[in-house]
Amino acid sequence: MNGRQAGVALVAAIMLFVATPIIYTAAGNGLFRKPPKPELVLPVGGDGKCVEVTDYMRANHMKLLVHARDRIVRGGELLPKYHIEGCKNCHNKRAEFCDRCHSYAGVKPECFECHYLP
């Protein structure tokens, strides 16, 4: 094929490569159908308050966990407020709370491979 044909083919290939995940995801969720927002069963205990306010936790709990993790594991600080084992006191039903948003957002945190959260 000549240069122009090769160029067209290349552009077509790139467009297909970019479009494929979009089409796949849309098809998986039903094209033009919004997936239902996750229904969370809020945890009980700890007088209804987490270590930080809800909006902050929703946006930043992963960053909090990572930084606290490094401070506890590497820094040797005790940090009982942010220790992952402390979260379990209230967050003890993973399937009804944590997993719902995670599967909606399509993320799979590898933490649960080793850390037990019932």
Next chain:
Amino acid sequence: MTDMDRRGFVKAGLAVLAGSALGPGVTLFQAFAEDGRESSKTRWGMVIDTNKCSEKCTECVSACRTENNVPLFGEPKYDGHWIRKAAVTPDVEGAKSMSLPLLCNHCEHPPCQHVCPTAATFTRHDGIVMIDKHRCIGCRYCMIACPYKARTFVFKSTEEWPNKDVPKRSKGVVEKCHFCAHRLDKGQIPACVEACTKSGDGAMIFGNLKDPQSDISKYIRENAPRGLREDFGLKPKVLYKGV
């Protein structure tokens, strides 16, 4: 594309590459700075009295397995060993064999820490040599470097989870004894020492080497236990009496 464009593009590309090589250099300074607080008050150590340790007893091994979810696959090649019992016999006619546990010696100059490419193995402020399993890439260099064979690799994942309060094994990283740091942080002693004292032979003493009044410091002053392969200069913190 004219020659000028191609050259410009390549120059720009090279500049980007060179710039991205700076990234590791900048974080190099971070790597030096971040390894735990310096604490001069605590230095955990252990003494094992081999005269008391009996061959049949494996309380320390079972306690460690249960406490830390150390995997037993039933295949000696892959079984994890954070602490293991060994029978040591001098190469002399009619010599008696000694029984003793072998575990990570939490050296002051740990070769495993020297060789870890990601600094996943590091020394905590209280002298415990820890593996940050979130950072370990599973390259196994530390296993080659440890003169005590204290480290094992997790060859496959396991579903067993006897102790849900601690993490279970994650496939693809290296692990070893960490003096039950999670128990120490709560004011308890390591599981093996507790088991040895309660239901074993009472051969293990654990404590703060920097406290001159602790049991272990007194024992060391009176009995002069030795570390293994002291000639390597690693300054191990697990000392043995009677070897």
Next chain:
Amino acid sequence: MEKIRYSAIKGDSNGYLALLGALGVLSLGGFWAAWTMFTDGHSVTGMTNAVPWGFPIVVAIYLIGLSAGSLVISALSSVFGKKEFKVFSRIAALLAALLLVGALMAIILDWGRPERILVPFFSMNPRSMFSLNGMLYSAYIVICFVYLWAMFEEREKLVKALGLLAVFWAVLVHSGTGAIFGFVGARELLHSPLLPPSFIAAALSSGTALMIIVLHFSFKWAGRTLDEALLRQLGRYLMVFLIVVAYFIFIENVTRSYWPANYEAQKFLLLSGNKYSLIFWVGMVGCGVAFPFVILVNRFTGGSLKWILWASALVVGGVLAERYIIVIPAQVMPVEIFPGMKVVSDFQDGSVADYSISLVEAMFGAGIVSFVFLLYALALKFFELMPENVEESRER
């Protein structure tokens, strides 16, 4: 004398496509093996807690050596002044870069957690030879490609400067690889200040041997003429490198065997008739040094291209055996925790461990090597790497 003209090969013959197909299949097999190791854990390999480094690491350090050696051949013209070898410079530089890419792939895919690939680059440990090597290898690949680019641009001064940098860097890279093993004090069979320079010697011999074979077949299959005298000259260089390799093997083993503490380990390695002794004597010494040296040094076979090719093939195989002997026996021998005493435990303390190359590891190794040569074969078709007029460009 003409200027050297480089051009891409046509690459439309059945032979070429069949070669691409075969290399492609082997590469896929290698990637499948790496995927299995990643998903099922390293229990699918022959590696154990006693022998945590297996064939993938052997292949990785082997490829690094081949890369360093190829780079030196590439720089024969620009750095060492042997202008007649300029015709090879591009091919050798490309192969050097690709071989190191393959080595990095072998190392990273062998990790238990290869998805954490960025971690060693952003949290490096400056005391770890692995860590330093990671930086050296990445920079080396960039240098090789920039060196190759300078050759495409025909900027002679830049080529000379970059060639010098590349040779210096190659020595650093492969000494670093040797240091990974030589710096480990825990294992008597590894700890040695000779390891970095002996790695360089092995790299020179294996790299030269590989280049002789690759150049001969590349030119032959592409239908281009190659001055046989150049390959014969490379054969003479190979002969000299073999002497250096033999010297290092000799000194290392004699020194080690002299000290009584090492009697047992050396007897196990050299005299016990087990597979390690076999690989040492037949592979490392025989194929790696002795047989090829005999072929190259005598006047009946030393000048014949066919014999030189066979000698090169023996060296290529023998150096792989040498890498195996460096990596595996040191792990198989037990660590001496209680010197002079007998030890028995549940963790096989005191006993010699067992290791055999598993099918998964063999596929892994073959896959990585095939992938390197697949990229090489494709590069010949898409870039102007091969000279068309070697005969006409020779200085008379």
